[in-house]
Amino acid sequence: MKVLANSKTISGRLTRMNLLVSGTVLVLAALAFFSYDLISFRQSLVRSLETEAQIIGANSVSALTFNDPQSAEMTLQGLRRSPDVRYAFITVDGGATFAQYRAPGVDAEIEPIPLGPREVERDWVSGRHVLIAHRIVFQGNSLGVVYISATLQEIGRRARHYLLITALILLFCMAAALIISGVSQQLVAQPIVLLAQTARAVSRRKDYSVRAAPSEGSREMADLTGAFNDMLEQIEQQNEALSDARDELELRVQERTAELRAANRELEAFSYTVAHDLRGPLDSIAGIAFILAQTGAEPRDEETAEMIERLKISTQNMAALIDDLLNFARAATVTLKTDEVDLTAMATAIAEDMKTSDPKREVEFQIAELPKVRADAGLMRVVMDNLLRNAWKYTSHHAKACIEFSAKVQSGQIVYFVRDDGAGFDPQRAKELFEPFHRLHSKSEFPGTGVGLATVQRILARHGGRIWAEGRVEKGATFYFTI
Ligand SMILES: Nc1ncnc2c1ncn2[C@@H]1O[C@H](COP(=O)(O)OP(=O)(O)O)[C@@H](O)[C@H]1O
Numbered sequence: 331m332k333v334l335a336n337s338k339t340i341s342g343r344l345t346r347m348n349l350l351v352s353g354t355v356l357v358l359a360a361l362a363f364f365s366y367d368l369i370s371f372r373q374s375l376v377r378s379l380e381t382e383a384q385i386i387g388a389n390s391v392s393a394l395t396f397n398d399p400q401s402a403e404m405t406l407q408g409l410r411r412s413p414d415v416r417y418a419f420i421t422v423d424g425g426a427t428f429a430q431y432r433a434p435g436v437d438a439e440i441e442p443i444p445l446g447p448r449e450v451e452r453d454w455v456s457g458r459h460v461l462i463a464h465r466i467v468f469q470g471n472s473l474g475v476v477y478i479s480a481t482l483q484e485i486g487r488r489a490r491h492y493l494l495i496t497a498l499i500l501l502f503c504m505a506a507a508l509i510i511s512g513v514s515q516q517l518v519a520q521p522i523v524l525l526a527q528t529a530r531a532v533s534r535r536k537d538y539s540v541r542a543a544p545s546e547g548s549r550e551m552a553d554l555t556g557a558f559n560d561m562l563e564q565i566e567q568q569n570e571a572l573s574d575a576r577d578e579l580e581l582r583v584q585e586r587t588a589e590l591r592a593a594n595r596e597l598e599a600f601s602y603t604v605a606h607d608l609r610g611p612l613d614s615i616a617g618i619a620f621i622l623a624q625t626g627a628e629p630r631d632e633e634t635a636e637m638i639e640r641l642k643i644s645t646q647n648m649a650a651l652i653d654d655l656l657n658f659a660r661a662a663t664v665t666l667k668t669d670e671v672d673l674t675a676m677a678t679a680i681a682e683d684m685k686t687s688d689p690k691r692e693v694e695f696q697i698a699e700l701p702k703v704r705a706d707a708g709l710m711r712v713v714m715d716n717l718l719r720n721a722w723k724y725t726s727h728h729a730k731a732c733i734e735f736s737a738k739v740q741s742g743q744i745v746y747f748v749r750d751d752g753a754g755f756d757p758q759r760a761k762e763l764f765e766p767f768h769r770l771h772s773k774s775e776f777p778g779t780g781v782g783l784a785t786v787q788r789i790l791a792r793h794g795g796r797i798w799a800e801g802r803v804e805k806g807a808t809f810y811f812t813i
């Protein structure tokens with residue numbers, strides 16, 4: 331019954347189809363047989379009743395002629411041998427009953443239905459009874475009519491027999507269908523089930539090396555299994571080719587990355603060397619300018635004094651550029667040494683330093699007490715230095731200024747910020763601030779090299795953080811960063 335219970339399997343469906351078809355055929359055949367039997371039974375019943383009516387008619391001629399009802403009743407008693415006959419009687423021509431017969435236990439009366447003047451024989455079916463009328467004719471004269479009524483109960487009995495036989499055959503068919511479906515499962519469903527299992531294993535494990543077992547059933551199944559295995563073979567080959575191509579690509583990417591890294595390292599080493607080696611000669615030029623300014627021939631003319639002054643300023647600018655470039659190169663190459671860093675203390679020290687370097691300026695510092703953070707102290711010093719000195723520089727055109735260093739929590743992350751109320755910048759160009767040598771203010775307005783913020787961004791990126799800025803012209807600027 332497993333095949334029937336699981337109606338979604340192929341074998342289950344085959345079984346149900348088998349049962350349905352054979353059941354329908356059987357019921358239709360039984361119905362046809364029954365109808366045929368019903369008609370022929372009725373016909374033969376009517377025929378035998380007619381024969382009996384003729385015999386009774388012939389035997390009753392003398393009884394009718396000599397008005398001897400007892401003899402006619404004797405003749406009617408002969409009907410006892412026909413079990414279907416329930417009631418019979420003879421009427422004389424006028425319609426009055428001459429003689430009658432009743433099967434034991436029958437007391438119903440039947441109204442005689444008159445025959446037409448030339449009618450000799452007729453039969454009627456009413457309900458479960460059939461009625462036969464036969465005219466008794468002697469030497470061309472009608473003497474009377476014989477009526478015989480028989481029951482059709484036999485038909486009901488036959489129907490019950492048919493029902494029983496049909497049910498038995500149906501049961502037998504079901505058993506046969508189950509056996510056939512069992513066999514068909516072996517032949518048809520089993521190979522399909524095996525194929526489906528293989529397909530499932532392939533799709534789950536993505537293992538294209540498995541193969542479906544060759545089918546010994548039908549040729550179609552063998553073809554299907556073969557085609558399926560071919561498909562797997564092709565997929566496997568394509569996969570191999572794909573994975574080879576991917577490996578090759580990865581290798582090439584690795585090679586290119588290594589080349590790029592080497593080139594980058596060379597470039598950084600080069601810029602570091604240039605910056606470092608420029609510092610020496612520059613220091614000696616600055617030294618000579620200083621000595622010239624102190625010990626040169628007196629009295630010195632104004633022109634020479636101005637030239638010496640310009641020489642001093644140029645060397646100072648160049649020294650600042652070289653320092654910035656050195657910091658920029660170092661930010662990329664130096665190995666990180668993380669430590670507990672106190673940004674509050676750092677900011678306070680830088681602020682003090684700036685205030686003593688230019689005591690005339692009126693700048694208020696608001697530095698928040700912040701918890702320590704894990705970072706590289708040397709590099710964080712460069713970050714704080716750049717941001718606070720920028721704030722100091724870009725507020726220098728205002729008589730009074732306020733510079734703030736604090737932090738806030740945003741989306742569960744600490745965001746530090748340095749805010750000032752100075753010159754500000756065009757917010758549309760905020761992204762350019764962090765590109766090396768990009769400056770939003772002219773050198774005559776605010777001196778500088780344009781390398782500071784690029785260095786700051788590099789350092790924060792190496793710590794896994796980032797930096798962004800907000801500002802408006804003459805409305806101050808705020809630099810936010812995470813570590
Ligand atoms: N606090 C600030 N206020 C307004 N503009 C600023 C501020 N900080 C930086 N900038 C702008 O960003 C540019 C790049 O800054 P930076 O890299 O530090 O270079 P530098 O300070 O040498 O000019 C500056 O030239 C300036 O235009």
Ligand SMILES: [Mg+2]
Nearest residue numbers: 720778782783
């Ligand atoms: Mg700067």
